[in-house]
Every structure is written in structure tokens, then in C-alpha cells.
Amino acid sequence: MQQASEGSAQAALSIRKLDLAYASSRGPVQALLQLDFDVEAGAFVSVLGPSGCGKSTLLRLACGLLRPSGGSIALAGRPIEGPRPEVGIVFQQPTLLPWKNVLDNVLVPVRARGADVGVARLRALELLRMVKLEAFASHYPHELSGGMQQRVGIARALVHDPALLLMDEPFAALDAMTRENMMVELQRIWRGTGKSVLFITHSIPEAVFLSDRVVVMSPRPGRVVQTLAIDLPRPRNIETMGSPRFAALTNELRQVFARMEPA
Amino acid sequence: MNDRLKTAAASLSTLAILTLWWWAMTRPGGLDKSVLPSPHDVAGALHAGLITGTLHAHILATGKAAMLGLTIGVSLGVAAGALVVLVPLLEMFVLPVVTAMQSIPKVALAPLVVAYLGFGIASKVFTAAMLTFFPAFLAAVAGLRAVDAAHLDLYRACAASPLHTLWNLRIPAAAPYLFAALQVAVIFSLIGVVVSEFIAATEGLGYVIKARSLELDVSMMFAAILVLCAIGVAAGLAVQLLQRRLVFWRRP
Amino acid sequence: MSGPRRWLPALAPFITLGLLLLAWWLATRVFGAPAMLLPDPWITLQGLATGLRSGEIQGDALATLSAAVLGYLIGALLAFGLAAAMAMCRPLERMLLVPLMAFQSIPKVALAPLLYLWIGFGMQSSVALVALACIYPVFVNSLTGLRAVDQNLVDLYRVSGAGELRILWSVRLPSAAPQVFVGLEISVVFALLAAVVMELVAGERGLGVRIQAASATLDMATVFGAVAVLAAIGVTASAALRWLRRKLLFWQRNPAAVQATA
Numbered sequence: 065m066q067q068a069s070e071g072s073a074q075a076a077l078s079i080r081k082l083d084l085a086y087a088s089s090r091g092p093v094q095a096l097l098q099l100d101f102d103v104e105a106g107a108f109v110s111v112l113g114p115s116g117c118g119k120s121t122l123l124r125l126a127c128g129l130l131r132p133s134g135g136s137i138a139l140a141g142r143p144i145e146g147p148r149p150e151v152g153i154v155f156q157q158p159t160l161l162p163w164k165n166v167l168d169n170v171l172v173p174v175r176a177r178g179a180d181v182g183v184a185r186l187r188a189l190e191l192l193r194m195v196k197l198e199a200f201a202s203h204y205p206h207e208l209s210g211g212m213q214q215r216v217g218i219a220r221a222l223v224h225d226p227a228l229l230l231m232d233e234p235f236a237a238l239d240a241m242t243r244e245n246m247m248v249e250l251q252r253i254w255r256g257t258g259k260s261v262l263f264i265t266h267s268i269p270e271a272v273f274l275s276d277r278v279v280v281m282s283p284r285p286g287r288v289v290q291t292l293a294i295d296l297p298r299p300r301n302i303e304t305m306g307s308p309r310f311a312a313l314t315n316e317l318r319q320v321f322a323r324m325e326p327a
Numbered sequence: 328m329n330d331r332l333k334t335a336a337a338s339l340s341t342l343a344i345l346t347l348w349w350w351a352m353t354r355p356g357g358l359d360k361s362v363l364p365s366p367h368d369v370a371g372a373l374h375a376g377l378i379t380g381t382l383h384a385h386i387l388a389t390g391k392a393a394m395l396g397l398t399i400g401v402s403l404g405v406a407a408g409a410l411v412v413l414v415p416l417l418e419m420f421v422l423p424v425v426t427a428m429q430s431i432p433k434v435a436l437a438p439l440v441v442a443y444l445g446f447g448i449a450s451k452v453f454t455a456a457m458l459t460f461f462p463a464f465l466a467a468v469a470g471l472r473a474v475d476a477a478h479l480d481l482y483r484a485c486a487a488s489p490l491h492t493l494w495n496l497r498i499p500a501a502a503p504y505l506f507a508a509l510q511v512a513v514i515f516s517l518i519g520v521v522v523s524e525f526i527a528a529t530e531g532l533g534y535v536i537k538a539r540s541l542e543l544d545v546s547m548m549f550a551a552i553l554v555l556c557a558i559g560v561a562a563g564l565a566v567q568l569l570q571r572r573l574v575f576w577r578r579p
Numbered sequence: 580m581s582g583p584r585r586w587l588p589a590l591a592p593f594i595t596l597g598l599l600l601l602a603w604w605l606a607t608r609v610f611g612a613p614a615m616l617l618p619d620p621w622i623t624l625q626g627l628a629t630g631l632r633s634g635e636i637q638g639d640a641l642a643t644l645s646a647a648v649l650g651y652l653i654g655a656l657l658a659f660g661l662a663a664a665m666a667m668c669r670p671l672e673r674m675l676l677v678p679l680m681a682f683q684s685i686p687k688v689a690l691a692p693l694l695y696l697w698i699g700f701g702m703q704s705s706v707a708l709v710a711l712a713c714i715y716p717v718f719v720n721s722l723t724g725l726r727a728v729d730q731n732l733v734d735l736y737r738v739s740g741a742g743e744l745r746i747l748w749s750v751r752l753p754s755a756a757p758q759v760f761v762g763l764e765i766s767v768v769f770a771l772l773a774a775v776v777m778e779l780v781a782g783e784r785g786l787g788v789r790i791q792a793a794s795a796t797l798d799m800a801t802v803f804g805a806v807a808v809l810a811a812i813g814v815t816a817s818a819a820l821r822w823l824r825r826k827l828l829f830w831q832r833n834p835a836a837v838q839a840t841a
Contacts (some may be wrong), residue, residue: 129481178491338676397774438779438790438791442795543696
């Protein structure tokens, strides 16, 4: 497990007393309340919570697409005030552009930022190799399965070499067996890149399998209810999911959920 | 497959019945050729027009004007639509007005256009452009706005400029809408040119229809109408083919 | 939300119209655009007032409108009847669908001189052209709507012993109504278009005739006035139909239009 040592680089993502409120037709709504946690450099942190707890709002704040109403959210020490190149995002739906082939889809963030495509091209091919899709570089999204499309999405999120990877329930749209495969794949990819990851999910086993730490959020207004360190040794595999320690951790999280007030 | 065959057979039999009825009505002793020409007369007129070539210049005149009018009208419409989408403030000022203008028969301005621009191709092109601008504009706005929200988020998270987003995301996403509007625009441009030719022209298929009507040459009128039909259908098919090639990711 | 933000969207189009009127006034009064190009707004208004007082404009408007309305009703009823018959009788549909599509490919305006030749001067030819123009949009949308009826619902009624006519009335018609209405709304535009075109080709009276006569003498004020009246008719007719749809079909959201071209 990649442990951030004492006195090392600042936490990749630092969230302090984060508030987000917005106006709706029924009056002001508090989406997030005094949220407070870190994602250390190179760590894999999951945010686990029921629907409507503000997980997606949190992600949009981390992307720079929303501004906080109070508190702060900072990346590598600097507050996030707009989209930052150090952030890559993987959505729930692969959201590949249907009129571009796989390689061009991976290069979308590069072109959007106006960066040099030539250099990025090599990197994109390297990433496709990493997600085992290099043979499909000139294929089109509609020729790929959901799992494959999502892997392209991951490659795309990494193409501009971000320090922080945001993932919004990336496997929710996939069937159960593909999900399990993708979990193992994602761990392999992450361990190869050393990025920090903020992973949103509502699946307890997924969170336990993938993360160094799990942050449990309450229903709206979203608050941190509990943080659980996952001390399972890496690399984790399917057998790990059958281990007693795994069961104990998932049970603990289930109890946290059971104790939560419904939204 | 069987269903298709049945439909083909049924359609052919209907057409056969209609043709037979037509032929029967126009036999000697039946309707006069200045009221309803016989299939033979129309065939003769088509032959004179297409093979011998009396209609060639007119076909070219109408076709050229329609193409020009279509190109100008649609280009301006899409450009204006793109502008309105890029500048959200414009949208609430301009869109309702243009939408309301859709209900106004702009052909009514054709005589005015002819009065200004004269008998030549200019008034035909202007009328056609005027008619095609509006559906193109509205389709452009609808299409450019109908982008997947997740795609928009992706581009915004990459700090893409609005222009880059327009070119790389909105326009391809709008393609299906634009092609649908193009189908409509093709017909409108033909309408515009033909009406302009009715009012005042020296050549063109509309001119032929009008001029021949004054001489009770109904056969040639039919021939010209059929040729117009063919142009419309051909143009529609061309758009469909283009759509299938360019919008390859959507199975229509 | 702050004050202006709420009412601005509703007011915006009127602001646009106001700005256009202002631009028109400025162009003629301040920048001196030639009367041949752009008439003076005041003179246009006066011309309109005179026309209204003498009843000429109303007469013309009524002529155009009645031709359009009559043709619209005839065309729409014919089209709907055809669609209903074809929806219920598959063999009929097979026989008529392709010929109807072929009919659709004829630009109806091209038929105007022919109709004039056959039917002659007067409102009848306008009504005929309008009816022809309205048939296909209403037909194709009605057919789509009638075909798309939820078969489960029909089966439910059938199992309960309902006859075909009852099913038509209680299930097919309400279910198809939104799509039918879309066709009706599209046809309003085509109806006015056809009425005006027929007048331009060979009308004895109507707004189209008025515009043509005034254009020939570059009497811009009359042209603008007549166009304004025509615009008002068009906008009102479309709005009226939309209102009617909302009232009758309060439960339904707008279905997508089956694009038909006259």
C-alpha cells in the first residue's frame, strides 16, 4: 500500500469544513455540511453513501465545476476555483463521443486544453495498452461493450497525467460480473500509476476492495459519518473478497449504514 | 421480407389501377387534352422536354437557384443558431421571435423580393434563402443545445473554450437535427424558387408551368411538374445518403 | 432569485420587437432610408388604419383566411379519415402508402397554375390547393399516432368484450390524439402558405393579391401593412391550435413531429 510518509507532499485533495447550499424552488437546500477529510498523495479513498447524499456534488466541487458556499476544497495546497489540469474524471456512463474513435476519444482532454497532440498520442496508446485495449484504438464506441467503453474512459481520464483521479460510480452501469473484473483491473491500473483516487460508490464490497480508506457520508445534508481505514494487504484479488477480514470490514460498514437516519 | 413483397405488390396494383383509370379517361371521346392530357401526351411532352432538350435550360435555372438559395439560407441559419447558443443571453431575446416567425408565410414577401431584385436569379435565390433560413436556424439551436449533459461536463472539466466545445461537441451532436432540417429545407428552397418563378421570371420550371398554363399546354405542365417532383425526390435521397455517411454512429 | 432575473425571459421577445420597431423608426426618420426601400412607420400605420376603416383589409384578410380555413378543414378531415382507415385495415395501408408518399413528393405549390386552369378564378382553387397541402402532414402524423397505440390497452378492452368501434373511441383516438395534433399544427403553416401562393398565382382578392399589387407599384406602406396582418393571422392561428391542444390533451407532453414537407 502506498503510504504517504511523514513530512511528504501535502495531501493531494484537502477538504475542510466544506459547505454547499443552493437555491431551489422550495427554498435553500444544504447539499453538503461541514465535510472534512483528505485524500493523501497516492492514496485510494472511497466515498460511500446512499443516493442523494451529495456524492456527485462533491465530485463537481473537486472538478472545479461548482464553488463551495463555505469552507474550502484544495488540491496540492491551492484552493480549487475552476477546472484544474491536475484532475482527471471518470463518469458513471462512459460518455464517449460516438463520432470519434477510441484513440481520439482518449485524446479529447488534450485537444480541449489545446495541448500538443503528438506527444499525447504516444501516451494515449500507452494508456490503451495499460487498459488492454490497444487493439481497439481505431474502433468506434458503438463497437465496444460497456466495460470496454468504461476502460477507455479511464484511459481518457489519465491521458493528461493528472495527480488526482475522480471516479463517479464508474462501474454502476455495468453488470455484476463485469464489475468484479473491473474492480481488479482498476486496482492493477492504479497501482501502476501511483495517482491519488477519490472514488464515489454506493457498493460496500467495492469500496472495501479498492480503497485505503472509506469515508461514509450521510444522506442530505451530506456529512462525514465515519471514516474506516482498510488494512487489507495489497495486491488484493478475488480471494481477498472471501477472507474473514474482508467480511468484518464490510459488516462494520453495513452497520454504519443501518444506524444512519434515512434521508 | 414477405411483408415487403406484399406491400410492393399492393402499391404496384394501385399504381396500375390509377394509370388504367387515367388512360381510360383520356381516350378519344373522353376528356380533352387541355383538361387532362393522356399518358401518351405527357410522355410526349417529357420526351420533348428531356430528350430533345426544351426543358434543359429551365431545369438548370431552377436547380441552380434552389441550390444557391439552400446553401445560403442554411449556412446563415446554422451560423446564426450557433451564435445564439454561444451567447446565451441572445437566446431569450431572439429565439421566441424567430419561432413565432415560423408561423408567418414568408412566401408572401416573394412579390416584394421580385420588385427589388428583378426577374433574374437573384430574387429566386433570395426567396429560397429566406424560406430555408428559419428551419435551419431553429434546428441548429435545438440541436446544438441537445448535447448530453455529461459530455458538456467533460469538456468543462477540461477547461475547454466555448468555441472548441462548439466545434468538437455541439456540432457533431447536432448533426441529426441539422440533417432533418436539411430535408425540410430542400423542399422549402424548391418552393421558394418555384413561387418566385410564378411571379416573374424568364426561365425555370415554375416559369414553364405558368407560361404553359396560359397556352393550355397541360401536357408540358404535367411534364414540368413531374420533373420538379424528380428533383425533389433526388435531393431528398442525396441528403439521406449524406446523412448516412456523415452521421455514421446513429442507426436512423 | 433576484427580481429582474425572473421576469426577463418572458419580457425579452417584446424587448426585441420594441428594438426592431425602434430601428425601423430610426432608419426612416433619422437616417432617411428611401421610401422605396423602407416605408415610414407612421404612413404604414395610417395606410393600415385607412384600409381597416374602409373594410378593404378585413375583406382581404377574410378572403385569405376563409380559403385557408376551409381548405385546412377539408384536407385535415380527409387525411385523418384516410389514416384511420389505413390504420385499421392493413391491406389498404399496403395499397395506398407508397402512392401517398409519391403524392407527397410533388411540391404542392407547383400545382397552383394547374388548379387554376381546372377550377378557375376565385376561392375554390385556393381551397383546393390548401386542402392538398394539408393532407400529407396530417395524414402521416395521424397514421403514426394511430399505429403507436399501446396494444396491451387494446387487448384489455377486447378481453372485456368491447367492440372495435368502442376501442376506437376509447383507446385509439385519445392515444393517437397528441401526435394527430402535431400534424394539425404543422399544417396550419402550410395552409396559409398555400392560400397565399394561390393568390399570388391567380387570386382575385386576398392579402396575397394585395401584397402583389402593392409590390408592383412599390407601395411599401401597403405591403408592410398587409404582411403585418398576415403575420398576425399566422401567429394567432398557430397559438390558437397550441392552446387547443393544451386544453384538450392536458395529460400529454408534446410528441416529436413526424416531419412532413408539402
